Amino acid sequence: MKSLLFLISFFSLCINALAKEPDFEIELQSGKQYLFSGQVSEASQAADRILKLAESPDDKALAYFFKSQVEFYKSNYTKARELGEKSHALIPADKEIGGFLDYIIKVAKNGERFEEVKTEHFIIRYSHSKDSILVSYAEDVLERVYYEIGLDLESYPSEPVVVEIYPNLESFTLASTLSENDIKTTGVVGICKFNRIMILSPRLLPQGYTWLDTLAHEYTHYLIFLKSGNTVPVWLHEGIAKFEEKRWKEKKRNVINPFYETLLAKALKANNLVPIEKMHPSLGKLSSAYEAQLAFAQVGTIVDFLVKKWGNKSLVDLLNNIKEKNDYKVAIKEVTKKNFADFYNTWIRDLRSRNLKERTPQVKVKELRFEEKRAGSKDQSEDLVELDNAQAKNYTRLGDMLRTRGRLKAATYEYEKALHFDPLSPIILNRLASTLSAYGEYDKAKERLTPLFELHPEYIETYTNLGKIYLEKGNLNKAEEAYTQAISINPFNPEIHIALISIYKKLGRTDLEEFEKKVLNVLLEDDVVTQPYENTNTK
Amino acid sequence: MNTGSEAILDKVLRSLEKKRKRVCLTNGTIEFLLVLCASLGLISLFAHIYSNNLYFSILKTLAIAALFFGFVKFLLPPILKKERKTELAKELERVSPGLGEDTLNAALLMAETQSVKKLGVSKPLVSAHIDKVASRIESLDLSPAVPKEKIRSYSKAIAAVFVLSLTSLIFSPREFHSFLFSTKIFPPTEPYLLELADIKVNYNYPDYTEIPPQEIKGSTGDIKAIKGTNVAFEATPLKLLDRGNLVIEKGHVIPVNSEKGKIKAEFRILSSGSFFVEDKSGKYRSRVFKITMEEDKNPRVNIEHPGGDVIEIDGGEKLEVNYRADDDFGITKLMLAWNTKKGESSRLIKQTKEELKFLEGKFLWELGSVDSDPGETLEVRIKAYDNDTVSGPKIGVSNVIKVKFKNPRKKHEDILIIAEKLLDEFLDILGDEVENARFGNWPLNSDQNSDGDQTPGQSENQSDYSKINISMTKSIQEDLTSKIERSLSSLDKIVGKMRNDDFSDYTYFLELSGMKIRIQDLLDERHDLIPSFLITDLPRLDSLITKEINEFEDDILFLDSMLKGEKLRESLLYGKDTLSKYNELSELLEKLKQNGDETTRKEIAKKIEELRSLMSELTEKLSSISGDIYDGFLNPDAFESIDLQGKLDEIMKLAERGKIDEAVDLLSSLKTGLQSMIASLESGFQSFSSASLSKEINRLNEIISRIGSIEKEQTNLKGRTENLKESFLKSPPKKENLSDFLERERKKIEQLKNMLSETKAKVSPDIPESEIIEGSFLIDRALRKTDELEHWLQALEFEEALKRAKEVEEDTIGLKNLSKLFWEIAKGDREIGKSEGLAREIRQDLENALQGGTRDGQSYQIAKRQDELEKETSQLGNDIGEFQDDSSLIPQIGEKVGESKGFMRGAYDNLKKTEISKAISNQEEAIKTLKKAREETEGLLEKYQLSAKGTGLPVPLVLGNQLQQGTQGVDTGYVEIPAPEESQIGKEFKESILKALKEGSPEGYSELNKRYYDRIIK
Missing domain, CATH: 1.20.120 (Four Helix Bundle (Hemerythrin (Met), subunit A))
Structure with a gap:
């Protein structure tokens, strides 16, 4: 967000400085305003007019520069680069134009390698061969999101929305302008910027992440930009996106889960909520992953509170009002009849009245851990590092060693002991459930997994283990459901697709069976990147 | 023609020719000889005039010229002479006139007739002439035609010349003589030969050879001996030689002593070559004598064992090497030399003073000290040095043996393989313990329902032992026992191998040793329980299994961690x-x-x-x-x-x-x-x-801190005790100690109780109980409190005793006040007053004691604190015991703390009896044992800390220190070096203790003295 504002201001300054003709300058200002407010089509038309008006080399340079920027927003990287180069050729000494061109060239290099799939309302781009499997799942969810969230926010983009899936951290940091540290610390894996949605492939995280929710979340941002003309403050942006992100799969929009409940309960108890002011310019810039997650919980519940108390229409009205007044406090007063401080305090009182509990007392928000290129150990003890309690870790390790030697019951005994020290650990519970089901104790295994759906809904192993249990018990539909959930977190686990192939075969769903076979083939192929991604400095 | 005449004539002429030539030749020879003799005689005579080579040369030249002349003049002509017929005819004419002409004609005609060409002369005439001449010549004496032989006529002269010349030649100067008959014509540059006779050579061999000196008479003069031999050369020169030199090849000159016509010179043989003797002027020189230097031979040495191409060996092993060496004169030392990539290294095998000519033996080579790369092959040889002090020791080199180091890490890797195997064994045992052997999973009797839905570890049917199939349980347990025995054997193997493995960390060794002992204890319990297993033993078995599960869990985690670290x-x-x-x-x-x-x-x-x-x-x-x-x-x-x-x-x-x-x-x-x-x-x-x-480091730190704290407290307490002793020394006690104090107080309490009883006896009989209930109550209460006072005093709980004393005093004061109101009570006024006084006295005594105002009090305070410290030490000992159960090889720390506790108990007893010196002595011992315990713990901590840094001490190094008192490696343990004054005092003190031991010590001291003596001896 900050970068966006900076870029726009920067363009504005350049244009102001170099403008000569009054018409030219008016058109340029108008074009800039369109771009700032997310009206890219209008900005594009303005850019054409500006080009016609430009006569002097300096004007032409500015016109090309603006046009380049518009094309960049339209995700036409090659065209944006060509126009940028024309502009730079006209004023080679201009450092600002040169610097911007540098950036565009780098992004374009990556952007030019994208493969794209067009759906009715989206253009989905990817470059890593394995990321192609995401498209099939994403297009379905995105189309659902288009209607559901569109309905909530009463907004539907007229142009196809570009969604880009980045194959590695380097390319994502470049395109998003976020630093690697920001991404690792606060766990930002998606961003809506430059008139498009950008996400990091879930392939890069060992446990994956709820990437379909992220797509929905970022699409919500897109709609808010579109609807409000870029006037909505960051905290509200994030609040609405958080509020809407599960809309594609859940009728009822509910932000609070045990994780957020715990964070909020702790913050309310310690009276250390993240101040609204601190959330500017981006939640991704907060000091820790914990603080970022708390901020998400706060803003999500603020929107939830607004909708619950004043109805869904209030949300649409709020966005319209903000666009109109360009002041969220005034808009909130218009909608709620309360000044912002009262509204905020009412929300806190509402939270307190809910009697939130620390559902997972040992909650710990960890930084993102990316998948490393190395072989796992034979006893699969890589994730033990996530366990904080030494005793829990020791007994889990014992359980793992016994399990790899086929001593399943003994392993169960050790996992039980480990749970004594960390009763809600998804790692231990999943290990235990997996071991129990390995010797036929399916009900007990399922029982062990139950708390995790609520407490750790993003933990993929819970769904794969559940899928296995249902599959063993012959409940194919439930098994399919579990595996589909797993796909929404990390579809790159071949085991999921093998299971789904088996399920669809049994169900006689040949089309889906074939589809899953194709996906599996892609996953089992060697990694192919269209070309290696470079963070090159060369123009 | 008459051919007979021709033959006669030819024969006569030929005979005449021969005769004439012979005589001429004889005469020429005689003349030549005369010239020769005369010239030789003359030059021999002239040689006496000058003794100069040039002169001699001239004379020789003249002689040669004379000879040449004689030869040309007298000998050559007759040799070359060819008689002509005309000359012969002339001679014949002298014999008989006309004969010569006739003979000549006849000879010519004979030649004509034999010629092919006809001369036109009549043959018969020719024959006739020839016949005539032949007959004439045959009839004549032709001797006048032959010259006279001079030998006859000059025989005397020739003989005289010959004799004279020969004499002259014989007596000519020797040098001329030798020059004359030499091939040289020009004057020689070399000196004249000095003839030496009666040559005698004395050899004096180098000391190291131990060969006795040798004298050779009648020697040729040539020398042959070992290098470094001193040679004394003695000879008689045939020419008088006053001063001269013995010149050794390469110009080394040794003066020659001349005495009684003999010359003497000494020199040392340092190389082969030659020498001669010459006079001072260099004019005379002896012949050149040869010097042959014999070399001292290199020693011979041989490695007889080990043999084979390449000997493979572990780095830490010892290699036995057998050798045999000999030398012609003696061997001084043997060195073992080996080559690595880093160069040659060596070490001394043997050094002898005896310088034996033959050596045989063996030695053990510790390969641990060899600096080489793993897997490197060494070329090893023995070098024998002889005792040659002249040229320096000669070296003999043995045959080469190749020694290849087995990879030193191989042993460690083997240990790790066994450790991994052990980990599997432990996991198998743990699996069995949990799945099959644990209570709740024990097999049920076949007629019982075994459909339990229990999770492992549950023991719902713990009390229902009757359902358990004992024989099957026993069988399972026996299997388990076998597995534990096998695993213990593996563990034992690991611990054993680690002892000699330089790559094994001592702390791991310590932990594994502790593990071994703990498992052995559990196994012992099993052996005790299982063979005679009964249903009543089930609870005991359950407890054992629980202990085993905990043990194997810990052991598995430890092994896992160790293997990961490795x-x-x-x-x-x-x-x-x-x-x-x-x-x-x-x-x-x-x-x-x-x-x-x-x-x-x-x-x-x-x-x-x-x-x-x-x-x-x-x-x-x-x-x-x-x-x-x-x-x-x-x-x-x-x-x-x-x-x-x-x-x-x-x-x-x-x-x-x-x-x-x-x-x-x-x-x-x-x-x-x-x-x-x-x-x-x-x-x-x-x-x-x-x-x-x-975990271990924290525990050790905690123990050190606790020992240190007790040590500090004990030191303070000792200080206080010493002050008390000082006070006693300044003001000797009045033969009273704490026991006396207690006894005194006990008597007072007894009196108090008597007084109170008497009071009660006086007051109670006359008054109805209801009326004096208050006074009676007070007396009873005071009596009860007095009992309590006595009890607390005996228990040395002075605070409690003081409380009771105060209460008793208050009660007596209360009684006194009541006596003023009630006459019945006043009857016991005297007893009450005495009671009050006694109660006050006791209270004051106790207050003094507690405030330390009295020495009894101080003694009590110290004793009390000593008691507390003993309890703290005891608790520490227990805690260390627990830690030792985990790591049983903590060296004697627990024992030391236990000993310290014993000394504290002794000090406490002494203090109670006011035996201050004994108490100090015990306190001193307690401090010392505590200090030792602390230092040993610190040493152990240091080892753990090194391991934690990844630079842990190797097991052999630490064990070497512990077992061999630091004969190898670096002892990291604390060593206290006594101050010099301590040593001096120590000597006197040891003597006094010994004396005390002999004479017998006061009661209580003898054991202390013995212990102290043991300690200072150590």
Whole structure:
């Protein structure tokens, strides 16, 4: 967000400085305003007019520069680069134009390698061969999101929305302008910027992440930009996106889960909520992953509170009002009849009245851990590092060693002991459930997994283990459901697709069976990147 | 023609010719001889005039000229002479006139007739003439035609000349004589020969040879002896020689002594060559004598054992080497020499003073001290040095034996393999314990319902033992016992191997040893329980299994952690090896840059292959490390950034293309990445080791702190006791101690009780109980409190006793007040007053005692604190005992603390009896044992800390220190060096203690003295 504002201001300054003709300058200002407010089509038309008006080399340079920027927003990287180069050729000494061109060239290099799939309302781009499997799942969810969230926010983009899936951290940091540290610390894996949605492939995280929710979340941002003309403050942006992100799969929009409940309960108890002011310019810039997650919980519940108390229409009205007044406090007063401080305090009182509990007392928000290129150990003890309690870790390790030697019951005994020290650990519970089901104790295994759906809904192993249990018990539909959930977190686990192939075969769903076979083939192929991604400095 | 005449004539003429030639030749010879003799005689005579080579040369030349003349003049003509017929005819004419002409004509005619060409002369006439001449000549005496032989006529003269000349020649100067008959004509440059006779040579051999001196009479003068031999040369010169030199080849000159016509000179043989004797002027010189220097032979030495091509051996082993050596004069020392990549090294095997000519023996070579690379082959030989003090010791070198070091890490790797096996065994046992043997999973009798839905570990039917199938349970337990026995054997093997393994960390050894003892204890319990197992033993078995499960869980975790740490350490070693190879590669690339030759290029290719292999090993090691080590302790970024294999290929390609600078740059960047990786491994290893041992380190720190605190307290207490002693010394006690005090107070209490009883007796009989209930109550209460007072005093609980004393005093005061109101009570006024006084007295005594105002009080206070300290020490001992159960090899720390506790108890008893000196002595001992315990714990902590840093002490080193008192390695233990004054005093003190022991010590001291004596002896 900050970068966006900076870029726009920067363009504005350049244009102001170099403008000569009054018409030219008016058109340029108008074009800039369109771009700032997310009206890219209008900005594009303005850019054409500006080009016609430009006569002097300096004007032409500015016109090309603006046009380049518009094309960049339209995700036409090659065209944006060509126009940028024309502009730079006209004023080679201009450092600002040169610097911007540098950036565009780098992004374009990556952007030019994208493969794209067009759906009715989206253009989905990817470059890593394995990321192609995401498209099939994403297009379905995105189309659902288009209607559901569109309905909530009463907004539907007229142009196809570009969604880009980045194959590695380097390319994502470049395109998003976020630093690697920001991404690792606060766990930002998606961003809506430059008139498009950008996400990091879930392939890069060992446990994956709820990437379909992220797509929905970022699409919500897109709609808010579109609807409000870029006037909505960051905290509200994030609040609405958080509020809407599960809309594609859940009728009822509910932000609070045990994780957020715990964070909020702790913050309310310690009276250390993240101040609204601190959330500017981006939640991704907060000091820790914990603080970022708390901020998400706060803003999500603020929107939830607004909708619950004043109805869904209030949300649409709020966005319209903000666009109109360009002041969220005034808009909130218009909608709620309360000044912002009262509204905020009412929300806190509402939270307190809910009697939130620390559902997972040992909650710990960890930084993102990316998948490393190395072989796992034979006893699969890589994730033990996530366990904080030494005793829990020791007994889990014992359980793992016994399990790899086929001593399943003994392993169960050790996992039980480990749970004594960390009763809600998804790692231990999943290990235990997996071991129990390995010797036929399916009900007990399922029982062990139950708390995790609520407490750790993003933990993929819970769904794969559940899928296995249902599959063993012959409940194919439930098994399919579990595996589909797993796909929404990390579809790159071949085991999921093998299971789904088996399920669809049994169900006689040949089309889906074939589809899953194709996906599996892609996953089992060697990694192919269209070309290696470079963070090159060369123009 | 008459042919007979012709023959006669021819014969006569021929005979005449021969006769004439012979006589001429004889005469020429005689004349030549005369010239020869005369010239020789003359020059011999003239030689006496000057003794000069030039002169001699002239004379010789003259003689030769004379001879030449004589030869040409007298001898050559008759030899060359060919008689003509005309001359012969002339001679015949002298015999008979006309005969000569006739003979000549006849000879001519004979030639004509034999000629082919006809002369036109009548043959008969010719024949007739020939016949005539023949008959005439035949009839005549032709001797006048033959010259006279001079030998006859000059015989006397010739004989005289010959005799004279010969005489002259014989008596000519010797030098002339020798010159004359030499082939030289020109004057010689060399001196004249000095004849030597009666040559005698004395050999005096070098001391080291131990050969006695030798004298050779009638020697040729040639010398032959060993180097360094002193030679005395003696001879009689045939020419008078006053002063001269003995000249050795290469100009070394030794003056010759001349005495009684004999010359003497001495010299030392240092090399082969020659010598001669000459006079001072150099005019006379003896013949050249030969010097033959005999060499001292090199010693011979042979390694007789071990044999074979290559002997493979562990680094820590000892190799027995048998040898045999001999020398012609003696061997001084034997050295063992070996070559490694780093050069030659050697060590002394034997050194002898006797310088034996023959040596045979064996020695044990400790290969641990040899600095070599793993797997390196050494070429070993023995060098024997002889006793040659002249040329320096000569060295004999033995046959070479090749010794190959087995990889020293192999033993360690073997240990790790067994440890991994042991881990599996433990897991199997744990699995069995939990799944089959644990209570709740025990087999039920077949007629019982075994459909339990129990999870492992549940014991719902614990009380229902009747359902359990005992025989099956016993069978399962027996199997388990066998498994535990096997695992214990594996563990024992590991501990045994670690003792000699330089790569095994002492702290791991300590932990495993403790583990072994604990498992052995459990196994003993099993052996006690299982063979005679009954249903009533089930609770005991359940308890045993619980203990075993806990034990094996801990043991598995420990082994797992140990193995991970070892893998990490191995990775680190591979990493360091790799880095070292990189450095070598870098040097090779620099070399290639300089010379660009093909050999270097090949070496680079070889080095890159070595690196590739090392990298592969390293990758394998790293991948075998479980994830939690990887993630928790290593920095993955350090491993991500370097594509080592790919870059090695690139370096090779660059080197092949001659782009050396680029290759060096690439290598340099690669090295940086590798260094970062090694740094990460190193820090990861240290962090992991530190985390693994943190529990033990914390516990040891806690024990040290607690011992230190007690030690400090005990020292303070000793100070206080000493002050008390000072006070006693300044003001001797009135033969009263704490016991006396207690006795005194006890008597007072007794009196008090009597007084109170008497009061009660006086007051109660006359008054109805209801009326004096208050007074009666007070008396009863005072009596009860007095009992309590007595009790607390006996228990040395002075505070409690004081409380009671105060209460009793208050009661007596109350009674006194009541006596003023009630006459009945006033009847006991006197007793009440006495009671009050006694109660006050007791209270004051106790207050004084507690405030330390009295020495009794101080003694009490110290005793009380001593008692408290003893209890703290006892608790510490228990805690150490628990720790020792985990790590049973903590050396005697618990025992020391226990001993200290004993001394504290003694001090407490002494203080109670006011035996202050004894108490101090006990306190001193307590402090010393505490200090020892603390120091030993600190030593152990240090070892753990080193292990935590990844530089733990090897087991053999620590055990060597412990068992051999520091004969090898570095003893890291604390050593207190006594001050000099302590040693001096110690001597006197030891004497006094010995005296005391002999004479007998006061009661209580004898044991103390004995212990102290033991300690100072140690």
